[in-house]
Amino acid sequence: MTSVPTGDFSQVVTPTRVHRSLYTDPDLFELEMTRIWGQAWIFIGHESQVPNTGDYFTTNINHNIPVVMVRDKSGTVQVLHNRCGHKGAKVVEARSGNARGAFRCSYHGWSYRHDGSLLKVPNEAGYDGTGFDSANPCYSMQPLAQAESYRGFVFATLSPNAPDLKTWMGGARDCFDNLCDRAPEGEVEVAGGVLRYEHQCNWKFILENLNDTMHPMVVHESIVKAAESYLDSLPEDAVEQRKEAEIIPPFGASYEKFEASGITGFPFGHHYDGGKTSIHADYSVDPEYHAAMVAAYGEERTREIYSFNTHNVLFYPSLTIKCAVQNIRVIRPISVDRFIVETWSFRLKGAPDSMLQRTLLYSRLINSAMGMVGPDDLEVYRRAQEGLASPSNEWVEFHRQYGKDEQLEDRTVGGGTSDLDMRTQYQAWQAYMEGSIFNKVEKT
Amino acid sequence: MNRERIEEFLYREADLLDRPDLDSWVNLFAENGIYWMPAAEDQQDPINHISHIYDDRVMMEIRRRNFIHPRASSKEWEVRCSHVIGNIRVAPEDKDQGTTVTSNQHVVVWYREEQRLYACKVTHRLEVEGEDFKILEKRVDLINPSAPQQSLIIYL
Ligand code: FES
Ligand SMILES: [Fe+2]
Numbered sequence: 001m002t003s004v005p006t007g008d009f010s011q012v013v014t015p016t017r018v019h020r021s022l023y024t025d026p027d028l029f030e031l032e033m034t035r036i037w038g039q040a041w042i043f044i045g046h047e048s049q050v051p052n053t054g055d056y057f058t059t060n061i062n063h064n065i066p067v068v069m070v071r072d073k074s075g076t077v078q079v080l081h082n083r084c085g086h087k088g089a090k091v092v093e094a095r096s097g098n099a100r101g102a103f104r105c106s107y108h109g110w111s112y113r114h115d116g117s118l119l120k121v122p123n124e125a126g127y128d129g130t131g132f133d134s135a136n137p138c139y140s141m142q143p144l145a146q147a148e149s150y151r152g153f154v155f156a157t158l159s160p161n162a163p164d165l166k167t168w169m170g171g172a173r174d175c176f177d178n179l180c181d182r183a184p185e186g187e188v189e190v191a192g193g194v195l196r197y198e199h200q201c202n203w204k205f206i207l208e209n210l211n212d213t214m215h216p217m218v219v220h221e222s223i224v225k226a227a228e229s230y231l232d233s234l235p236e237d238a239v240e241q242r243k244e245a246e247i248i249p250p251f252g253a254s255y256e257k258f259e260a261s262g263i264t265g266f267p268f269g270h271h272y273d274g275g276k277t278s279i280h281a282d283y284s285v286d287p288e289y290h291a292a293m294v295a296a297y298g299e300e301r302t303r304e305i306y307s308f309n310t311h312n313v314l315f316y317p318s319l320t321i322k323c324a325v326q327n328i329r330v331i332r333p334i335s336v337d338r339f340i341v342e343t344w345s346f347r348l349k350g351a352p353d354s355m356l357q358r359t360l361l362y363s364r365l366i367n368s369a370m371g372m373v374g375p376d377d378l379e380v381y382r383r384a385q386e387g388l389a390s391p392s393n394e395w396v397e398f399h400r401q402y403g404k405d406e407q408l409e410d411r412t413v414g415g416g417t418s419d420l421d422m423r424t425q426y427q428a429w430q431a432y433m434e435g436s437i438f439n440k441v442e443k444t
Numbered sequence: 445m446n447r448e449r450i451e452e453f454l455y456r457e458a459d460l461l462d463r464p465d466l467d468s469w470v471n472l473f474a475e476n477g478i479y480w481m482p483a484a485e486d487q488q489d490p491i492n493h494i495s496h497i498y499d500d501r502v503m504m505e506i507r508r509r510n511f512i513h514p515r516a517s518s519k520e521w522e523v524r525c526s527h528v529i530g531n532i533r534v535a536p537e538d539k540d541q542g543t544t545v546t547s548n549q550h551v552v553v554w555y556r557e558e559q560r561l562y563a564c565k566v567t568h569r570l571e572v573e574g575e576d577f578k579i580l581e582k583r584v585d586l587i588n589p590s591a592p593q594q595s596l597i598i599y600l
Contacts, residue, residue: 193484193494198592222516226509230502242502340592345494353492360494369593370481370496372510378595379518 029336037062043319048189085139116141184350191347205381211421213258224252250279269316269428280324398422458527
């Protein structure tokens with residue numbers, strides 16, 4: 001890894017504003033890919049996607065560096081550079097699958113064990129006496145600088161200097177615990193496939209939107225009204241059967257309601273809205289699920305698990321999770337004005353199928369490119385992308401409730417409609433870009 | 445089952461989507477009718493696997509109301525489509541499943557000042573109602589259901 005040069009970005013980031021070039025400048029985008037995506041822990045996948053030896057899943061760790069997550073013979077999940085040690089070809093092309101025994105490069109047939117070490121070079125005698133050393137790790141599929149998983153969620157980083165994953169997650173880690181604790185067996189697994197959604201705008205718009213609680217009642221007014229007006233016209237017992245009636249209307253919740261949910265920010269740019277309450281807080285509890293939870297945890301602990309109710313949690317910059325819904329969205333930039341979002345749904349182990357079915361219904365209604373909510377969000381991101389071409393104002397502002405954020409020991413808390421989330425992100429953005437992000441890290 | 449009448453029905457349905465006239469289109473569906481666009485190749489299960497769309501009449505009605513709502517910013521753009529239907533095959537009628545009709549459809553969508561092309565295998569299950577048909581299920585299998593999709597605000 002090349003070391004990240006330092007620099008001063010206070011010209012484009014202030015505590016309450018960022019410069020419009022952050023969304024439009026291709027050179028700045030390239031720097032982000034090295035300095036933010038090249039240093040942060042990036043979400044790669046979930047261990048349940050590779051249950052058996054040789055199972056793999058491929059992705060990019062930023063806009064173009066290909067990696068493969070694979071379970072090796074010892075049962076460890078590895079994250080390897082998907083690059084042949086010979087002339088550099090991508091070794092694994094499929095999105096996922098099983099490599100029996102070894103990975104084999106399709107160019108000259110070099111093969112690699114599941115831990116990435118070089119297994120065999122065809123016709124190897126030709127290298128005799130040339131100084132070529134097949135034991136040199138540069139001829140392997142090299143592991144990333146660091147890879148770790150937390151409760152099955154696998155992250156990797158290109159930076160040897162990043163603190164360990166738990167430290168990096170900080171208090172936002174509670175959200176992974178809450179997601180997994182919502183399973184009677186305390187574990188989740190990927191289920192029901194993936195939705196992939198192309199966004200024609202800068203990748204930061206979706207991160208900024210996650211806890212932007214001033215937008216839902218405006219952007220999603222139409223679908224909330226459409227759903228409510230029709231559901232109101234149906235007989236009550238017909239509506240009770242409809243999970244949509246719980247999922248869609250809260251998007252139109254009032255400013256007061258969102259304010260009450262609060263926003264909590266953490267070092268390294270993570271944050272969530274909600275906690276005591278959120279737009280997912282009033283979902284009915286499936287009696288069969290509740291019984292399984294109480295059997296596993298007892299009544300009191302079960303209530304405690306339900307009562308931690310976040311809306312969107314951001315692990316800056318690559319992952320957002322919904323504990324109460326059991327889905328996640330994975331972000332991958334492509335260029336300054338294009339990125340992909342993948343929505344994965346999770347099964348709560350030990351819960352009835354109805355729970356996964358609700359998760360999938362949510363993902364389909366809200367996060368699908370053909371959904372009722374996602375396209376209106378993307379529409380406004382695109383308008384921002386287009387509007388920011390205007391030189392009339394060089395800045396994007398985030399003053400809401402500035403000066404009211406309360407700094408606690410490991411986190412910052414503020415009102416649910418504050419721009420605390422923006423401030424949290426752009427402090428991290430600046431520190432990543434300036435190369436100071438990991439300067440004073442204390443272990444938790 | 446009269447093949448000509450089935451073809452005529454498919455063309456009429458496509459016309460309504462081309463315009464688009466969702467008010468009339470929704471009424472082509474039976475009360476328990478379903479519109480399904482899977483998110484994976486050969487997807488078997490609409491409930492335990494994610495789909496792009498899996499709407500019954502209630503969701504179709506919500507979607508229709510959203511489509512014409514003045515505050516739906518993604519729907520402020522003009523949308524027009526052109527369906528071309530070919531390779532129509534009619535399976536023998538089944539008592540429970542109705543008549544299954546498969547076709548290949550190429551749909552050009554004009555949206556957000558861009559033309560896009562969708563290619564799909566469409567499976568209609570139809571029931572006879574008087575002189576006409578009702579759609580029990582319309583299944584639209586994109587040739588690339590698992591590829592990243594762009595916002596699509598209209599049924600194909
Ligand atoms: S590039 Fe992979 S074997 Fe030559
Ligand atoms: Fe939104």
